[in-house]
Amino acid sequence: MIIIGAGFAGLAAGIYGRLNGYRTEIYEMHNQPGGLCTSWKRNGYTFDACIHWLVGSSPESNLHNIWLETGIAPGREFVYAGEYYRAEGADGRTIIFYADPDLLEKHLLAAAPEDKKPIKDFIAGIKMSAAFDFASEKEPLLTRIRKQVRTFFTFMKYGKEFRRWTGITGEEFASRFSDPLLRQAFREIWIPEFSMIFLFFTFAYLSKRNAGYPIGGSMPMSEALEKRYRDLGGVIHYNKRVARILTTDGRATGIRLIDCTEVSAGRVISAADGHATLFDMLDGKFLDKKIREQYDTWPLFHSLLFVSLGVNRKFDDVPVSISGFSFPLKEPVMVADKMRDRLPVHIFNQDPTLAPDGKTSVIIMLESDHGYWKKLAEDRAIYVQKKDETARMIIRLLEQRFPGISDQVEVSDVAxxxxxxxxxxxxxxxxxxxxxxxxxxxxxxxxxxxxxxxxQNCYMCGQWVEPGGGLPTAIMSARRLMQHICREDGRKFRTE
Ligand SMILES: Cc1cc2nc3c(=O)[nH]c(=O)nc-3n(C[C@H](O)[C@H](O)[C@H](O)COP(=O)(O)OP(=O)(O)OC[C@H]3O[C@@H](n4cnc5c(N)ncnc54)[C@H](O)[C@@H]3O)c2cc1C
Known part of the structure; x- marks a missing residue:
């Protein structure tokens, strides 16, 4: 089996492939594992591009098995923040999204009693999602049956509500609040186009302490995954970009790398980008109406402007949270392609391994248009200049919230x-x-x-066949695929 990509999905496909007796080789274009689950080091600071919360961190969770099977859970320490996010207002108020739904309800009602109805709806949605207790296949049979029966009745009870909320976006829900700060907070807490059901489940996981932050961040997890794969005898080729999936008579027969080397295979799995797989590696020759419509009309997660700062100070006054906080700017400012009237900030003070003693890694993550940067990059000098200018501007804006920070920033990095x-x-x-x-x-x-x-013999796994993305989904996608392949071959699927 050839697997394209050593992100979470590709490595997991390799692990489950090896566990089921397949010979696997991964071809990865980068020089390291992990794909999006990555971080980079600058002058002693680690800037993390991915992990905020890992669903399934609790050993009680039905998802925890996947972290055991893939070598990620053993020995990993998780931090459980008391809050998800906070939005500071220009009027001195702060809306705090506590992980505990009862505390959250009390706080939101005190902040905006006139918004009792949407607040109660939000809390009810979290509690509905928390009621789903899915069985894990590793649990004893009787526990499994008990949980399956309970889940069935939970679906019967909440099915209609569940469907109703999947049809409501974060943006629509935010507009139900009359308090402007609460409306703002709900708009920015997660991606506004997203279905509300996702937000309910996020808070349900937080309330059950099942979405912890792993100390060390993203890269150690990617390295653990790679180690598990190699320990099982898997092979990885780094710095090998796949240009094409080779096909003959409706069957995949191997791959061609950009250096024109061809490698044959019994099966090809792409755990790389979906568009590149279907439209470049396969030349757009294997598409049906459903796939075309998906690539023509489904909205994507926005692309990001990701500013990382290494700051020579601690932020003990900023509470540990999953996603940081935002504050209002004194006046709206154009940062890159968009006017911004607030700035989101994520202080990584939950993880001392990310910065030298007494110092802190800080990330500012803003939505930014891919096309805007692509146009700028037509002239490399202008692109680089814009990046430098952006870093300087962000530091200047941070002065409004953390006076003196300009002199404390030791490193800046813009992705x-x-x-x-x-x-x-x-x-x-x-x-x-x-x-x-x-x-x-x-x-x-x-x-x-x-x-x-x-x-035939060609498959996909990873975030491009799993709307919503995320690390657990990447692993489950690979696991689901390998179960399918085992079924094709009449093998019993093994996870040990
Ligand atoms: C800022 C940010 C925050 C996030 N926060 C969280 C979080 O808190 N919790 C969570 O669960 N998830 C989070 N995610 C999402 C998560 O990182 C991704 O959904 C997940 O890593 C996707 O894994 P994947 O294997 O499907 O894809 P990728 O990670 O994209 O892996 C694809 C791999 O294929 C390789 N590749 C691509 N093309 C080729 C080619 N032609 N030849 C060879 N190799 C190729 C790439 O180099 C890459 O290694 C976050 C992501 C980001 C960016």
Whole structure:
């Protein structure tokens, strides 16, 4: 089996492939594992591009098995922040999204009693999602049956509500609040086009301490995954970019690298970008109406302008959180391609391993258009100049919240949508593949196909066949695929 890509999905496909007795070779264009689950070091600081929360971190969770099977959970320490995010207002108020739903409800009601109805709806949605207790296949049979029966009744009870909320976006829900700060906070807490059901589940996981932050961040997890794969005898070729999937008479027969080397294979799995797989590696020859419509109409996770700062100070006054906070700017400012009236900041003070003693890594993550940076990059000098200018501007804006910070910034680093695209190959720099919107929320119940129409022996796994993306999904996608392949071969699927 040839696997394209050593991100979470590709490495997991390799692990489950090896566990099931397949010979696997991964071809990865970068020089390291992990794909989007990555970080980089600058002058003693580590800037993390991915992990905020890892769903399934709790040993009680039905998802925890995947982290054990893939070598990520053993020995990993998780931090459970008391809050997800906070939005500071110009009027001195702060809206805090606590992980505990009861505390959250009390706080939101005190902040905006006139918004009792949407607040109660939000809390009820979290509690509905928390009621789903899925069985793990590793649990004893009786526990499994008990949980399956309970889940069935939970679906019976909440099915209608569940469907109703999948059709409501974050933006629509935010507009139900009359308090302007609460409305703002709900708009920025997560991607506005996203279905609300996702937000409910996020808070349900937080309330169950099942979405911890792993100390060390993203890269150690990617390295653990790579180690597990290699320990099982898997082979990886780095710095090998796949240009084409070779096909003969409707069957995949191997790959061609950009240096024109050809490698034959019994099966080819692409765990790389979906658009590149279907439209470049396969030349757009194996598409059906469903896939075309998906690539024509489904919205993507936005691309990012990612500014990392190494700051020579601690931020003990800023509470540890999953996603940081935002503050209002004194006046709206154009940062790169968009006017911004608030600045989101994520202080990584939950993880001392990311900065030297007494210092802190700080990330500012802003939505930014891929096309804007692509145009700038037509002239490399202008592109670089814009990046430098952006870093300087962000530091200046941070002065409004942290006076004196300009003198404390020791390192700055700017990644644009083009950086994400260059390093991971993701289409238009999308950072998590497809958004889950009311249009495609059905994929939460009925997963997408992992086979390719009209082509045998060729498969896909990873975030481009799993709307919503994320690390657990990448692993489950690879696991689901390998179960399918084992079924094709009449083998019993093994996870040990
Ligand atoms: C800022 C940010 C925050 C995030 N936060 C979280 C979080 O808190 N929790 C969470 O669960 N998830 C989070 N995610 C999402 C998560 O990182 C991704 O959904 C997941 O890593 C996707 O894994 P993947 O294997 O499907 O794809 P990728 O990671 O994109 O892997 C694809 C791999 O294929 C390789 N490749 C591409 N093209 C080729 C080619 N032609 N030849 C060879 N190799 C190729 C790439 O180099 C890459 O290694 C976050 C992502 C970002 C960017």
């Amino acid at each position: 644009t949508p083009l950086t994400f695209e260059r390093i991971t190959g993701n289409w238009k720099g999308s950072f998590e593949g497809w958004l889950i919107t009311p249009k495609n929320a059905y994929t939460m119940m009925k997963p997408m196909e992992q086979t390719i129409p009209g082509l």
